[in-house]
Amino acid sequence: MIMVGVLCEGQTEENMVNDFLAPELSEYGICLVPTILMTRMPAGGPAGKGGVSKWAKIEKDLHKLLASTHWAAVTTLLDYYGLPQDSPGMSDRPSGSAVDKVTHVERRLAEHMGHPRFLPHVVLHETESWVFAAAEQLGDWADDPTLARELKRQADQAGGPESVNDGPETAPSKRILKLHPRYVKTQDGPVAVMDLGLAALRAACPHFDDWIAKLLALTPCGLAQGPQR
Known part of the structure; x- marks a missing residue:
C-alpha cells in the first residue's frame, strides 16, 4: 500500500474520502488519509470545520503534509466554488469553460508549491x-423519484454534473437543498455517491476521472487501469 495524504476542505469532503474514495482505491494499493482544514473560529466558540477564506491557511497545511516523507503524494479535495480569491491562478483565469479555468488553477497551484x-x-x-451524478441513488435514499428526475434534468441541461454552475444561489449544494431541504451534506451525499460507485462517477465526471487516473498512476496496478470514460 502507498500512502496518499488528502487535504480536505471540510467534513463533507473528509467523509467522501473515508466512506467512498478510500475503500475504492484501496483495491489498487492506495491508502488515502484525509486531513481536514480547521477554520472559522467564532468569538467565544470552538473552531469550525470547512471553508477557508485565505490561501495562506491552505498553503500552511500543505507544507506540513509535504514535510512528512511517508506520503507517496499529497493531494487536495477543495471546492472550486468558494476557493479563496488569492489562491494561485485565480486572478488570471482564462476565458472559456469551467474545466479550462479549474485546470489552470490546479496548474498554478502545483507551480506555486x-x-x-x-x-x-x-x-x-x-x-x-x-x-x-448520483441522482438516482439520492432519490432512492430519500424515497423521492421526483428528486432524482429533477437533479438529472438539471445536470443534463448544464452539460453534465461538473458543469452545474457555482452561483451563490445555484451552486450544486444550494440546488439540492432547495429540492430536498432535509438533505444532510455530510451524510446523504457520501452515501449516494458510494452507492453509485467509482467507475460510474468517473464516467460521468471527466475532471474527477482525470484526478483518479493521476492517483492510480502512482502504482503499477493503477497504471494498467487507465481512465474510465
Missing part, C-alpha cells in the same frame, strides 16, 4: 456535483 509529490485537485464545482 513546487513540490514533486503535490497533486492538486479542485472539485468542479463542489463535491455536491458528484451527487448530481
